[in-house]
Each structure stands twice: as C-alpha cells, then as structure tokens.
Amino acid sequence: MELLTYILLIFFSLQVKASEDPILRLEFFQKHEDCIIERKYIYLDREIKTIYEREINQAFESSIIKRYQMNCLGQISKVYILSDRVRSHYQTLLIQISKERIQVLEVLKFSEPQKYQAPKSWYHKFVTRSDSEIFNIDAVTGATLTRYSTMRMAKKALFLESKNL
Amino acid sequence: MTKLEKQILLVSIFATTITGILVYLLREWGNVETLLGPEANPFLTHAQGLHYLFTPFFILSISLIFKQHVYEKIQSSEKRRISGFTMVSLYLMIIVSGQILLYITEVNFTYYARYAHLLLGSWFALTFLRHLVLRFS
Ligand code: HEM
Numbered sequence: 175m176e177l178l179t180y181i182l183l184i185f186f187s188l189q190v191k192a193s194e195d196p197i198l199r200l201e202f203f204q205k206h207e208d209c210i211i212e213r214k215y216i217y218l219d220r221e222i223k224t225i226y227e228r229e230i231n232q233a234f235e236s237s238i239i240k241r242y243q244m245n246c247l248g249q250i251s252k253v254y255i256l257s258d259r260v261r262s263h264y265q266t267l268l269i270q271i272s273k274e275r276i277q278v279l280e281v282l283k284f285s286e287p288q289k290y291q292a293p294k295s296w297y298h299k300f301v302t303r304s305d306s307e308i309f310n311i312d313a314v315t316g317a318t319l320t321r322y323s324t325m326r327m328a329k330k331a332l333f334l335e336s337k338n339l
Numbered sequence: 340m341t342k343l344e345k346q347i348l349l350v351s352i353f354a355t356t357i358t359g360i361l362v363y364l365l366r367e368w369g370n371v372e373t374l375l376g377p378e379a380n381p382f383l384t385h386a387q388g389l390h391y392l393f394t395p396f397f398i399l400s401i402s403l404i405f406k407q408h409v410y411e412k413i414q415s416s417e418k419r420r421i422s423g424f425t426m427v428s429l430y431l432m433i434i435v436s437g438q439i440l441l442y443i444t445e446v447n448f449t450y451y452a453r454y455a456h457l458l459l460g461s462w463f464a465l466t467f468l469r470h471l472v473l474r475f476s
C-alpha cells in the first residue's frame with residue numbers, strides 16, 4: 175500500500191511537471207508573481223501520523239499534504255493547502271506560515287451551506303498566531319463546527335511546520 | 340396491530356435502515372477527489388435528507404403499536420422471546436444517539452455517537468427480522 179502511494183506520488187509529480195500545476199493559478203499565487211514558488215508535497219509515514227494523533231488528539235485523513243515553498247526576495251515561507259470535514263462537507267484552506275506563525279489564512283472552498291461559514295474577519299484572527307495561541311480564538315455563533323474545523327487545520331499546518339518535514 | 344400499522348412499520352423500518360446505511364457508505368467511501376482536495380459525495384445530502392424524512396415515521400410507527408402490541412405482549416406473553424425487549428431498548432437508544440448526532444458539536448463525542456448509532460440501527464434491523472421469523476416458530 176505504501177509503495178503504491180509512492181509510485182502514485184511520483185507519477186503525480188511527473189504529470190504536474192509536464193503540465194502546469196493548476197493550484198499555482200490560484201489568485202494567492204498569482205499575486206506573488208515575483209516570488210520563487212516550489213512545489214514541496216509531503217508524504218506522511220505512519221510514525222509522524224502517530225505523533226500527530228497523540229499530540230493533537232485527532233486522526234489524519236490524508237497521507238499526502240499539498241505544500242508549496244515560497245521565496246520572496248529571501249523571505250522563505252510555506253503554503254499549505256488543507257481540507258477538512260466540517261460536518262458532512264469539506265472546507266479547503268490556504269495557510270501560509272513563516273517563522274512558525276500563520277501569515278495568511280484564506281478559504282479556498284466551503285462546501286457546507288453558506289450560512290455556516292464564518293465571516294472573513296473571523297478567519298483573519300488566525301493571522302500572526304503560533305501553535306500555542308490557537309485555542310483561544312473567539313467563538314462564532316452558528317458556526318461552531320466551522321470554528322473547530324478551521325482550528326484543526328491551523329494546528330495541523332503549524333504541527334507539520336514545526337516538524338521540519 | 341392493524342394491517343395498516345403493520346405496513347407502516349415494515350416500510351418505515353426498512354426505509355430508515357437503508358437510508359441510514361447509505362449515509363454511512365457515502366460518507367466513509369463516497370468522497371470525490373477534486374483539484375483542491377476531497378469533496379463529499381454529491382448524493383450524501385440527498386441520502387441524509389431521506390434519512391431525516393423517514394425517521395419520524397419510524398418513531399411514529401413504533402409508538403403506534405406501543406400500547407396494543409408492545410405493552411400487552413410484555414404483560415401477557417408466557418414464553419419470553421427477548422427479541423421484542425431488545426427492540427424496545429434499542430429503539431430508545433437509537434433515538435437518543437440520533438439526536439446527539441443532530442445537536443451535539445463536540446467532535447470526539449460525535450465520533451463515537453456515529454458508530455454507536457450505526458451499530459444500534461443495524462442491530463435493530465436484524466433483531467426486527469428475527470422477531471418476524473420467530474413469530475412463525
Ligand atoms: C410487523 C411487525 C411485528 C409483528 C408481526 C410482531 C409480532 C409479534 C408476535 C407474534 C409476538 C409474540 C406474541 C406472543 O408470544 O404472545 C410478538 C411479541 C412481542 N413484540 Fe412484536 N411484532 C412486530 C413488531 C414489533 C416491534 C416493532 C416491536 C418493538 C419495538 C415489538 C415488540 C414486541 C414485544 C416486546 C413482544 C413481547 C416480548 C417478546 O416476545 O419478545 N414487536 N410480536
């Protein structure tokens with residue numbers, strides 16, 4: 175099974191090299207045209223998943239993490255594209271991290287009914303926070319599960335960043 | 340119980356069980372991969388809608404026979420066949436776990452409630468079959 179995943183991963187990266195990576199067409203990356211953007215996907219082995227599950231007390235759904243490294247005039251940062259189930263449907267976030275702090279947190283896709291999405295200003299509260307400052311983000315009325323899901327992903331991104339994978 | 344009550348019972352139990360299991364299958368195995376990551380199966384919402392639609396009938400159909408069938412049979416039956424009792428207790432637990440899934444947002448808690456509900460639901464359906472079969476023996 176692991177071997178198969180590796181093969182798929184290699185195949186996938188070759189494929190994307192051949193064509194252009196569609197994720198790079200996202201508005202976020204288009205805005206940073208002057209930066210050098212490199213695709214650095216992570217394949218998580220069982221060991222790192224176990225550590226994560228123990229530290230964060232949640233299961234990891236996917237073994238492949240979509241990650242990009244940005245070098246903007248020497249300023250290095252990592253960009254994670256993460257998805258998480260809110261209740262039945264998923265939301266996908268773009269989380270940019272540098273120096274173990276969140277720099278940007280954008281919603282790329284929100285598939286639950288729109289009324290459960292938190293306002294943009296709320297998502298903005300994550301900016302500049304580090305791992306230990308995630309737990310006390312304000313509650314949002316009517317969007318409790320969205321709040322949990324967003325906090326999970328923020329924690330996940332900061333965890334992966336801290337492990338230097 | 341009357342013929343109508345019996346028909347409502349059969350249809351509503353069958354329908355809630357099938358739609359419930361459909362929800363589970365679509366949720367666990369039905370994800371669709373998109374460019375930006377996984378997406379829930381487009382039919383999941385419909386399956387959930389149907390499940391929510393049939394559950395009141397399920398609850399109603401059993402409350403309809405509660406006095407005449409359940410209560411009286413428990414009182415009068417000289418050979419106890421247990422499956423009837425099992426169904427009554429499962430019935431209550433299914434309703435409680437279903438409500439928990441609807442209203443509780445604590446993630447780790449709903450994780451277990453989901454499997455409890457799935458298990459209790461399937462157990463109920465099987466016990467019901469057994470109840471029907473034992474009737475003839
Ligand atoms: C079409 C549906 C059903 C039929 C044809 C049916 C038929 C029967 C029959 C023939 C008995 C045995 C009577 C006796 O031994 O004197 C019985 C007992 C009983 N039934 Fe049902 N039943 C049905 C549905 C249900 C449901 C849905 C429940 C509860 C949720 C239930 C609960 C009981 C109980 C508690 C007893 C007595 C205790 C026992 O024998 O286990 N029945 N039923």
Ligand code: HEM
Nearest residue numbers: 355356359360362363394434437438440441457460461463
């Ligand atoms: C025989 C009766 C029933 C059966 C067999 C059954 C079965 C199921 C199954 C298999 C699921 C999928 C669980 C999952 O997501 O993994 C489910 C979900 C659910 N059921 Fe039932 N169920 C029954 C009755 C009820 C009742 C009476 C209620 C309400 C009081 C209820 C409410 C729910 C809710 C809220 C969900 C969650 C759906 C979601 O994930 O959004 N169910 N059921």
